[in-house]
Amino acid sequence: MLIARQATRLASRRASAPSVGTVRLLRSTPGQSPPDSAQSQTPQPASPLPDSSSSTSAPRETQTGATASADDVPPLSSTDAPTAADAPSPASQVPPVNALSQRQNSLAEAFLDLHPDVSPRTDEERQGSQFPGETTGAKARGAGKSSIEKKRAFLARAAGLATLGGLAWAVYDLGKDWDDDEEKKKMFARSDDAQAIEEAQEGGWAGWWGRLKIRAADHLDYLNKPAWDPLLPPPLPEPHYRPYTLVIDLEDMLTHDNWDIEHGWRTAKRPGADYFLAYLSQFYEIVLFTTLPSYLAIPQIEQIDPYGAYIPWKLFKEATRYKNNAHIKDLSYLNRPIERTVMLDVDPERTQLQPDNSIVLKRWEGTRGDATANELVAMIPFLEALAIKGVKDVRPVIKHYEGKHIPTAYAEAELKAKQELLDQWEAQKSDTSVKGWIGSLFGGLTKGTIRDAPPETDVEKVRKTAQKLYLDEQKYWRDNAETINAQIEEDKQRQLKEMSSSLIGMMGLKPPAPPQQA
Template sequence: MTSAFLTVVQTAFPSLDISPVEPVEEKQRTGARSSKDSPSSIERRRRYLGRVSLAMLVLAFGVNSVYMGREYDEEELKLRKMKAEEAPATRWGRTTDRFKELFDYFNKPAWSELLPPQLPPPHGKPYTLLVSLDDLLVTSTWDRQHGWRTAKRPGVDYFLAYISQFYEVVIFTTQYHYTAMPILEKLDKYNFFITHKLFRDATRSINGKIVKDLSYLNRDLSKVVLLDTHEDHISTHPENSILLPKWTGDPKDKGLVSMIPFLESLAIYKAPDVRPILEAYHGKDVSIEYAKKEAEAKQRHIEEWSKKSKGVSSSLTLSSMFGGPSSQPRSAVPLTYLEQKRLEAQQLYKEEQAYIMAHREEFDRLLEQDQQAMNEGQPNSLWEMFGLMTGQTKPADPAAGSPPASPAPSSATSTSK
C-alpha cells in the first residue's frame, strides 16, 4: 500500500532533480558538401541520359511535324480518296490532317479498296447493287426453347436470282464473317447470284456508329445502289441509298419483290447516273411511287398509239363487198420497251432455274467434292500446320500403301551365235 502511494505521489508532482544539463558540442561546418546530399555517378548518368532522350524526342517530334506538313502527292490523294482542291492549303492544316489520320486508322475499313476491279462487259454488270442482310433479306429471333433462329424473307430467292441479271449483287452486312457466312450459304448455295460478300471489317466507325462508306468500294458511284434498313449505315452516301422498312417476319410480306420493277428499270434504261433518280424518291415509298409513274407512262403510250392508229383508213376488203365489215380488226396495243425487256428477263430467269433443277445432283456432287478437298487440306495437328507454313508437303498416309516400284530397265545387249 505504501509503495503504491509513493508511486502515485511521484507521478503527480514534477521532478525536483536540478542537476545541470551537459552541453552538446556543435559540429563545426567546413563548407564541404556531404556525400549524402550529392547524387551518385549512376544517378548522374541516368539523369543525363534522360535529358538526352527527351531532347531527341522533342527533335524527332519537330522534324516529323515539319515532314507531315508536306504537300500531298497524287498517290496519297488517291489513297485518302481526296481531290487536290479539297486538300488543306496550309502546312499547319496538312499536319493536323495527317495527325488525325493516324488516330483514325482503326476506325476505317480493313482495305482501301473493298472490291476487286470490275469485269468488262459482257462478263461484268455495269451496275452494282449493295444489299444489306439483317432485317432486309433475313430476320433472326431468339427464345429459350429454340435459341437463335433465322427466317428468309418471302421472295428472297426470286429477288436474288432475277435481279442478278442486271446488277453485280454484293451482300454488305455489319455481321462478322463467321456468323454471316452460314446464312449466305443457304441463300446462294452454288454461288450463282451473289458476286461478292462484305462483312463487318469492311465498315467504318464514325462517332461510335457503324457506317457503310461507299468511297472504299472501288466502283463508279454513279452506278451504285445501296439497299439498307438502318439510317446510320447510309449516312455518308444517302444519295446512293434506298432506306427500306425493316422486315419483322411477316410471312405475307411483298416489300422485297415490289422493289424489282424500279431496280430493273434503272438497268434497262441504262441510267447514266442513278443518284439524281434516287434523290427524287427520297423519303417516299419507292415501290408505290414508281408503280404510279410506270402506270402513267403506260397510259401515255396507249394514248399515243391510239392517235397514230386512229387516222389510218381501212382498205377495201373482199368481205366488205359482200356486206361484211369494211375495216380490219384493230391490233392489240404494242408492248413498251420496258415490258419487252422485262419479258426477256423473266424468260431467261425461267431457263436458268430449269437448268439448275436439271443439274442439281451434279452441282451438289461438285460442291461436296470441294468441301472434301478443303477438309483434306486442313492440318490435323500443330506440327502439320507448321510444316505447311514452312513450305513442307504433307506426308503421305502410310495406310494408303506405297506406289509400286517401276521395273528396272532391261539391257538390250544381244549375243551372236
C-alpha cells in the same frame, strides 16, 4: 621548477607518440574533457624530478606563465589537476558547429600541427573544399565524359533531328495536292468537315491547309475505320462485269431470326428473296453487307445462295465504320463508282453517310403474308429500270422518290409512260388508216402499216428478255443439281484432307502412305 618538470614530461610524450602516418585523430565532443593520460596505450616514463605535491606553498606559475598554452599541454596527473577556479566559463563551452571545429579542438590536432607536412590548411586554402561525406557529387560541365556517354548524347541529337525532319515531311505530305481525281472524290466523301472541303477546293495556302485537315482527320480516324481499304477488289471483267452495284442487308431484309421455347433459335427466309437475288444479279453486282459477325451471317448466306452464283461479295461487321455510336456502312470504301451504287437497308443510322444512295425499307418481322413480306419483290421494277435506262447518277433519282413509297410511286410513273406510248400508237394507227384508205382510191400509191399488237416500252422489252434468262438459269440449276452438289462435296473433302496433311506436317510427322492396289 614546475616549468622544468612540465617541459620534461612534454619531451617524454613526444618521444613516445606514434609516427605521423599512424596518428589517430582524437576529437573532443562538447562538454567532454580530453582523455586522461592514464587511459592512453603508451606507457609513461618516471619523472626524475621530485613531485610538486609535497610543496604546497609553491606558486602556481602555470596560470600566468607563457611557456605553453592550454591546448599544447597534455593532461596532468591527479596531483596537478586544475581546481574549480580554473574551469572555463559557460561562454567558452559553445559546441562546435561542424567537423572543422571538432578537428581544431581535438588533442591530436596539437601534435599534427607540430609537423609542417600534415598541418591543416589555412582558411583561404580550405575555401571551396568539402570534407568526406559532405561532397555534392557535381562534375564540371563537359569534363570526364566517357565514350558511352558521348555516343549516347550523339544518338539523342540524331534522333531529335530525325524526328523534326519526319514531322516536317509529314506536314508537307498531308498538305500536298491530290494525286488524282479519284483520291479527291474519295477524301471528300469521307470527310465531315464542310469548311475543310471548301478550303481544299481553293488554291494557295488555303487549299493546302484544307487538304492537310482532311488527310489528318482521315489518319486520326484509323481505329474507327473498316478493317481494310478498299473493301472490294477491282470489278470483274466481261462477261461478268456489271455497271451497277447493289448493296443489300441481311438481317430483317432477307432473313429474320426468331426464338421460342419449343424450337429455340430459327431463321426464316423472306418470301421472294431467292427470286430477288437471282433476277437482279443480271443487272447488278450484288454485295451483301451486314453488321452481323461472319460466324453468324455465313450459315444464313449459304442457305440463301448455296452455289454462290448471285452474291459474289460478302462484307461483315469488321467492314463497317464506327461513328456517332453506330456501325455505319461507308460506300466510299467499296472501290465502286458511288454514283452507280444503290444501298438497301432497314436502319437509317447505317446509311447516314450516303443517304442519297440509300433506300430504307421497313423491317420484316418474319410473318408471311403481312404488308412487308412482299416489299422486297415490289422493289424489282424500280431497280431494274435504273439499270435498263442506263442512269448516269442514281442519287438524283433516289432523291426524287424521297418520302414516297417507291414501288407504288414508280408503278404509277411507269403506267403513265405506258399510257402515253399507247396514245401515240393510237394516233399513229388512226393516221395510218386514213392514209391507207386514201391511197387505195388512187390505185395504191401509198400504203399504210397498221400494228395489230400495242407497242412495248424499252423497259418492258428488256424485262421480257431478262425473265426468260432467269427461267433458263433456274432450269439449269435444277437439271444439274445432283452433279453440282457432288462436286461441292468433293471439294470439301479435298480441302479437309489438305488441312489435315498441313497440320501433320506442322507437327513434324510423316503423312500416311496411300493404300497399295493388289
